[in-house]
Amino acid sequence: MSSASSLGMGLSALQAAQRGLEIAGQNISNVNTPGYTRQRIDQAAASSTDVPSMFGRIPAIGEGVVVLGTTRIQDQLLEVRAQQTRGAATAATQVANGYSMVESAFGEPGDTGLQAGMAEFWSTWGDLATDPESSAARTSVLEEGGRLASQFRELAGRLSTQWGGTREALSSSVDRVNRLAQDVGDLNDAIRASKVAGVNTSELEDRRGQLIGQLGDVVGAIAQPMEDGTMTLTVGGSVLVSGAHVSSLAVSGPSTGPGGASPVSVVWAASGTPATVGAGEIGGMLTTLDSTIPTVMSRLDAVAASLASTVNAQQAAGYDATGAAGAPFFAGTSAASLRLAPLTAAGVAASSAPPPASDGKNADGMSALSELQSGPDATYRDLVVSIGVQVQGASRRADVQTALAGQAESARLGVSSVSVDEEMVSLMGFQHAYEAAARFISAVDETLNTLMQMAR
Structure with a gap:
């Protein structure tokens, strides 16, 4: 040497x-x-x-x-596992938040909830049964009926507002995904060119990694490294980003409320083909929009329809102050359309027989409707209990997924931090x-x- x-x-x-x-x-x-x-x-x-x-x-x-x-x-296996668990945790948390919003809309138990409103409504019929000729008692029945119908409409409106807010948030999240994906595509291009030139790309890769993490939280994207230094991102098995090429997403379906011809979905903008999104914030929002709120609204409509049909049937079985058979008390067959029918105080059917009889038996029978095992009160109680159970279940699932995501993130950071x-x-x-x-x-x-x- x-x-x-x-x-x-x-x-x-x-x-x-x-x-x-x-x-x-x-x-x-x-x-x-x-x-x-x-x-x-x-x-x-x-x-x-x-x-x-x-x-x-x-x-x-x-x-x-x-x-x-x-x-x-980095450990790529731990990176993928962290992305998957974070996406699942974010989706579960979003679903739990959706159920919590629905539960808060009902406000049960409470003095302003539908349960209290129905109890007050039946109570006024009981008061009328003790004094069937009282004009004040008849007026009180009409007022409580109108107030109860208004409570149904207000609750339906709150649920519709929550649905609309979630729908707007979904559109914003999809726009954010498109922006983040474009940024990842730009960084892919820059990293590939830098590697060809022999330039260190660690800082660029860190910036890209942060964007990929955000995409995992929002849409559940999974990253796969390529030999040229780029990252390919997939959503539900379909490619979102490949090199510098980016496939945009869009929102399809109703925008004014649930119950349209088709559910709300996320599609690939170029082809209109539905994108399989089951994770991330968007996955949780889709569950809230297409399942949680529509199911609750459908069951609430069933309660409103049961109330209207039950009360109208009992009203038709009695006689009003003029001796005519009882006319319909409620109009509408859904929570959003429930209204007090055009009825005067004299039109309240309190008696079981025409004048001169004024026994108040029909009013008493109306009051007893609250005890029906399959009546509107029982149906509503089942709905409230069901929501409470679903809220607890969704919260537990979110806690479990969050814990799993934390463990996966700790394992990932143990290698890369x-x-x-x-x-x-x-x-x-x-x-x-x-x-x-x-x-x-x-x-x-x-x-x-x-x-x-x-x-x-």
């Missing part, structure tokens, strides 16, 4: 140690940077340039060290390597000086 090659070997060691110090310092300085992935220097022994001849052997040794570049420390202790040890190691390389160069320099003095 020549003196020049020895100095070159020492120089390469100095440069490698310096690069290692820089990488360790970079990791330490970004220990609190969101989305930062720790880096590691890749180095290898430089091979000898000597080529042995057929009949001779050259005791070739290495030429020092070569820095190959830097690597972001910066440990200050590890980096300090690495820093000390490269510092000692730098000092040793400097001493090696000094020793070679002293040897050269000694040889030159001996030659004089």
Whole structure:
């Protein structure tokens, strides 16, 4: 080994140690940077340039060290698992929030809920049964009936408002997905070009990783690394981003309320083909829009229809103050359309027989409707209990999914996040390597000086 090659070997060691110090310092300085992935220097022994001849052997040794570049420390299996569990947790949380909104709309138990309104309505009929000729009692029945119908309409309106708000949020989330996907496509293009030019792309990849994490939260996107450094993102098995190419999403279906000809769905904008979105915020919103709120509204409509038909049937079985058979008390067959029929106080059928009888038996029978096992009160109670059970179940599922996502994220960060202790040890190691390389160069320099003095 020549003196020049020895100095070159020492120089390469100095440069490698310096690069290692820089990488360790970079990791330490970004220990609190969101989305930062720790880096590691890749180095290898430089091979000898000597080529042995057929009949001779050259005791070739290495030429020092070569820095190959830097690597972001990641475990792709843990990355995918974290993306999947985060998407599932976000969807479960969104579904739980949807049920909580529905539960809050009912306000049960409480003095302003439908249960209290129906109880007050039946109570006025009981008061009328004790004094069937009282005009005030008849007026009270009409007022409570109108108030009860108004409560049904208001509750239906609150549910429709919640549906509309979720529908708007869905459109905003889809627009956000399209923007994030375009940003990922742009970064894919930049990273691929940088790798071809031999430029370090760690910071660009960290930025892309943050965007991919956001896409996982919003739409449940899964990333797969490609050989050219790009990331391919899929949603429900279909490609969202491939290289610089991006497929946009759009929202399809009714925008004014549930019950349209088709459910709300997310489709691929170019083809109109439905996209399979079962995770992320969007997956949870679709569940709320197409299942949670429409199901509750349908059951509430059934309660309103039961109330109208039951009361109207009992009203028709009695006689009003003029001796005519009772006319319909309620109009409408849904919670949103339930109204008090055009009826006067004299038209309330309190008696079971025409005048001169005024026994109040029909009013008493009306009051007893609250005890029917399959009547509107029982149907409404079943609905409220069902919502409460669903809220609890959805909350438990969200808690479980959130815990699983936390475990997966911890495992991922255990590999890719910066440990200050590890980096300090690495820093000390490269510092000692730098000092040793400097001493090696000094020793070679002293040897050269000694040889030159001996030659004089």
